[in-house]
Amino acid sequence: MHIFIDGDGCPVKDAVIEIAKKNQVPVKIVTSFSHFTTKDLSEQVSFIYVDDGQDAADYRIIKEIQAGDILVTQDYGLAALALSKKSVVLHQTGFEYSADNMDILLESRYFGAMQRKQGKKTKGPKAFTEKDRENFKRLLRTKIHGKMHK
Template sequence: MTKVIIDGDACPVINSVIELTEGTGIFVTIVRSFSHFSTVEQPEHVKTIYVDDGPDAVDYRIVKLAGNDDLVITQDYGLASLLLNKTKIVMHHKGYVYNHQNIDTLLEQRHTSAQFRKSGGRTKGPSAFTEQDLVKFKSAFSSILQDQCLNKEE
């Protein structure tokens, strides 16, 4: 794995990713809009790229940055669908990996909900990120890192 790229505007696992990649030789790139600017100092293996606040500006930059061996973390199904054929792994911050089997269903559900809201209906937003979600993410991410490190040695 070359690097981890994080869709950083609303990602609750940034600190966990930084912590879990420390000392692994894996670089982390966080892409954020200027409206989420932070002056927090990051470790050497982490860099933050800021982009304009325009719609999908973060997504466009991530697509441009992502390479074959990268892992991208995003909650955006549309971005995930664009990256499936471009990167090694696309992961949600709740710990599941996007793939060709689940992305169509996720996009269809998103579209159906949008149509329902457009016609005046109300839908619930995503459920709150919980401590259990964080534990699940850390476990899944650690497994991926371990698999990648083992594959490097072969």
């Protein structure tokens, strides 16, 4: 099992690394070269750098991820693709993507895009809160422990 992070703009990277380190689970952060870092992280954390092109990180994640791996992303399209590969997919606010909620999420994204294309204003995502972070950490711990004790 690996944990993949859709790294550009992910507010829970440090939380993932902390929890993964305690559970000895390797983490792969997929991010664009424009987010290159020399930050010294745990030896079980590796970076996969991709071009800045649209969806480059998504394509690389889908190429690398395997059944049973965990993905952290806020991208509904990427989440749908990863679910089809039998991965566990978590949103940074602490909910798990599933076949049951994916259709409504993708539909909502589509209708929002159509509204914006017509020049209408739509609400953006709510601000990320400390409660979101705690919900995410709780869910990630649960998923890791569930996979380790199967």
